[in-house]
Amino acid sequence: MAGRARMVLWRDQGYRAEQVAALARVSRPTVNTWVRRYMQAGVAGLADRPRPGKAPQVPGPVRARILALSRTTPPAVTGLTHWSSREMAFYLRRHEGISVSHNVIADLWRDNDPQPYRSGTFKLSSDPAFAEKVVDIVGLYLDPPDGAVVLSVDEKTQVQALDRTQPVLPIDFGRTEKRTHDYRRHGTTNLFAALEVGTGQVTTACFPRRRGDEFLAFMNTVAARYPDRQLHVVVDNLSTHTTEEIGAWLVQHPRITFHFTPTGSSWLNMVEIWFGIITRQAIRRGTFTFVTALIRAINDYATAWNADAKPFTWTATAEEILAKVRWVQSEVRKLLDNNSK
Numbered sequence: 001m002a003g004r005a006r007m008v009l010w011r012d013q014g015y016r017a018e019q020v021a022a023l024a025r026v027s028r029p030t031v032n033t034w035v036r037r038y039m040q041a042g043v044a045g046l047a048d049r050p051r052p053g054k055a056p057q058v059p060g061p062v063r064a065r066i067l068a069l070s071r072t073t074p075p076a077v078t079g080l081t082h083w084s085s086r087e088m089a090f091y092l093r094r095h096e097g098i099s100v101s102h103n104v105i106a107d108l109w110r111d112n113d114p115q116p117y118r119s120g121t122f123k124l125s126s127d128p129a130f131a132e133k134v135v136d137i138v139g140l141y142l143d144p145p146d147g148a149v150v151l152s153v154d155e156k157t158q159v160q161a162l163d164r165t166q167p168v169l170p171i172d173f174g175r176t177e178k179r180t181h182d183y184r185r186h187g188t189t190n191l192f193a194a195l196e197v198g199t200g201q202v203t204t205a206c207f208p209r210r211r212g213d214e215f216l217a218f219m220n221t222v223a224a225r226y227p228d229r230q231l232h233v234v235v236d237n238l239s240t241h242t243t244e245e246i247g248a249w250l251v252q253h254p255r256i257t258f259h260f261t262p263t264g265s266s267w268l269n270m271v272e273i274w275f276g277i278i279t280r281q282a283i284r285r286g287t288f289t290f291v292t293a294l295i296r297a298i299n300d301y302a303t304a305w306n307a308d309a310k311p312f313t314w315t316a317t318a319e320e321i322l323a324k325v326r327w328v329q330s331e332v333r334k335l336l337d338n339n340s341k
Contacts, residue, residue: 003024004034004038004046005043005046007020007024007026007035008034008038008046010023011031017031058104058108065092065096065098066104066105066108067108067114069083069091069092070088070108070109070116071116075091078091082116082117083116084117085102085105086102088105089102124264124328124329124332126263126264127262127263130262130265130325131322133261133265134318135318137268138268138316138318140197140234140259141197141270141314142314142317144197144198144232145232147230148229148230148231148232149196149198149226149229149230149231149232150196150232151196151197151231151233152194152197152234152270152271153193153194153195153218153219153222153233153235153269153271154192154193154235154236154266154269154271154272154275155190155191155193155238156190156191156275157190157191158188159188159189159190159191159283160187160188160294161185161187161189161288161291162184162185162186162286163184163185163186163287163288164179164180164183164184164287165182165183168287177285179285179287186288186289186290186291189295189298190206190208191275191298192204192214192218193274194218194222195270195271195274196311197270197311197314199309200309200310200311200312201306202305203221205217205218206295206298210240212239212240212241212243213245215246216246216249219246219249219256223256228255230255231255231256231257232257232259233256233258234259234269234270235259235260235261236261237261237262270312270314274312281301282301283297283298
């Protein structure tokens, strides 16, 4: 609809039909068709008209079988890990004697939303104090202590400085950016970041290694940025966060409190959201001939981010998270019981 409307607007601006066809990448008769329909019926004329012919009729049992199969793993005879509409149509025709178009299957999926081609991930924490830690950290996000600063701290390790084997072809009119599929590695760096939950501001530093010494140096930088403020720092249970030196440092800085996420629950650490954003927007498609160029790009991105930082909004309550975890646990138990039988 938007493309058809653009054709009409271009013609109204005085462009010839040949020029509009080139701009819209369609034929000249197509341009004339939509302009004529607009002249006859206005905006409503740009909509698709009912198509002739009878809609395909799928018997109820066949529809039920398709939807049932869509919610199961493909049988072993198929060798598939998941269904596509074409593979299901082939299976039904070959193994069950049901002849149906893959378009019919795709329509049923759109109408009933099984989406068997999609998959998700989950990870159940084995931390015996999982519930207590979830309540503690989510409480910091949703109701931080008065006058205190809540920080989410973690490291993005082994960030690679990748250089393409040939120059990148930049984006241009009618052409996307293009790069070679292969690359050269020019070393790595480890990105340390502290996200201020209340403002979205980030403090970053890059180190060639990730050890307790580097983490302690970074925490000294963070502490200096927030002098005389109570700091509640969310970190994971990595060994570099729990060394004797870190313990002694916390004793020397009683205004700073660490809150550890449960094991296997990095999703509770809000800075992971920012790591995902900087990866997509500044690192993954970047071209870096030296590690220093990668570090400079990271620092430039962090500076630009802080100039217009906005906080992330945590919406899930601890009760909602724990309820979902209990549901996943019950599903896993059912699966294990069925497999044992």
